[in-house]
Amino acid sequence: MDSLIDSGRYDLHDDASTSEYHERFRRDGVCVLPGFLGDDAVEVLRRECDRLAPVAHRSSTTASPYLAPIDESFPEGHPRRTVSASSVEVVAYDLFPADSPLRRLYESDSLLDFVRRCLGLDVLHRYADPFGALNLAIMREGDRLGWHFDMTDFVVSIAIQSSESGGDFENAKQIRSAQDERYSDVADVLVDERTDLVRTEPMTPGTLMLFDGRWSMHRVTEIRGPRPRYVALLAYDTEPGTDSSETLKLSRYGRLPVGAPTKGIES
Numbered sequence: 228m229d230s231l232i233d234s235g236r237y238d239l240h241d242d243a244s245t246s247e248y249h250e251r252f253r254r255d256g257v258c259v260l261p262g263f264l265g266d267d268a269v270e271v272l273r274r275e276c277d278r279l280a281p282v283a284h285r286s287s288t289t290a291s292p293y294l295a296p297i298d299e300s301f302p303e304g305h306p307r308r309t310v311s312a313s314s315v316e317v318v319a320y321d322l323f324p325a326d327s328p329l330r331r332l333y334e335s336d337s338l339l340d341f342v343r344r345c346l347g348l349d350v351l352h353r354y355a356d357p358f359g360a361l362n363l364a365i366m367r368e369g370d371r372l373g374w375h376f377d378m379t380d381f382v383v384s385i386a387i388q389s390s391e392s393g394g395d396f397e398n399a400k401q402i403r404s405a406q407d408e409r410y411s412d413v414a415d416v417l418v419d420e421r422t423d424l425v426r427t428e429p430m431t432p433g434t435l436m437l438f439d440g441r442w443s444m445h446r447v448t449e450i451r452g453p454r455p456r457y458v459a460l461l462a463y464d465t466e467p468g469t470d471s472s473e474t475l476k477l478s479r480y481g482r483l484p485v486g487a488p489t490k491g492i493e494s
C-alpha cells in the first residue's frame with residue numbers, strides 16, 4: 228500500500244502535517260492533497276479502473292440540491308423546488324477483486340488512521356456497506372452531477388483520471404451552515420449568478436481530497452470528450468457498522484446484497 232502513496236511528499240505518521248491538514252479541513256470544509264499518489268501508482272489504478280469499468284452500474288437521477296424531492300411548500304424558483312439531473316456509473320465495493328490495489332489502499336490501517344487524524348476524530352471506521360464502502364465513480368461524455376449537498380459529514384476521494392475537458396469539481400464552499408440555509412445565495416449559484424462564491428477544486432489525478440459536503444454545495448460539470456473521468460470514493464463513519472438503506476443501494480447499484488431481506492424496501 229505504501230508504495231502507492233508518494234511517501235517523499237506525504238508522511239502519513241507526521242503529526243505536524245496531519246494537524247495542518249485538519250486545520251485546513253476544519254477552516255475550509257475541504258483539504259486537497261495533490262500528488263498523494265505517485266505517477267506510477269496512478270497508472271496502476273487507472274488500468275485497474277479500465278478493467279473494472281464494464282461491471283459498473285449506470286444510474287440517472289433528478290433531485291434538488293438537498294437530494295430530496297421538490298418541496299412545494301416553498302415558492303417557485305426556490306432552491307427546495309429546483310431540480311437538476313445527474314448521471315454516473317458506479318462500481319460497488321464487492322466487485323473489487325481481493326488483489327485490487329484500490330481495495331488494498333482502502334483497507335490499509337495506516338490510511339484509515341491518517342484520514343482519522345486529518346478529520347480530527349478520535350475514532351473512525353470503514354463503512355460497513357458491502358457496496359458503498361469503496362466505490363469507483365465513472366463519468367462519461369455527457370454525464371454530470373448536479374449541484375447538491377451531501378448527507379454525510381465527510382467524503383474522501385481520490386482522482387485517478389480526468390476527462391479531456393469538463394468534469395470540474397465546483398464548490399460553493401460553506402455556502403450554508405447549521406444556523407443559516409442562505410437560500411438566496413444558493414438560488415443565485417444555481418442560476419450561475421454568483422460565480423464569486425464558486426471555486427474549482429483542483430482534482431488532478433493522484434489527488435486525495437477530504438471534503439465536508441454537508442455545508443458546501445458542489446457539482447461535477449458535464450464531461451466532454453471520450454476519456455472517462457475516474458474517481459475513487461472511500462467511505463468511513465464515526466460509528467461502527469453503518470450501512471446504507473436498501474433504497475439507496477437499489478438506485479446506486481441496481482441490486483441488493485445476496486441474502487438480504489426483500490421485505491420492507493422503502494419506496
Ligand SMILES: O=C(O)CCC(=O)C(=O)O
Nearest residue numbers: 364372377384396447458
Ligand atoms: O466525483 C466527484 O468528484 C464528486 C462526487 C460527489 O460529489 C458525490 O458523489 O456526491
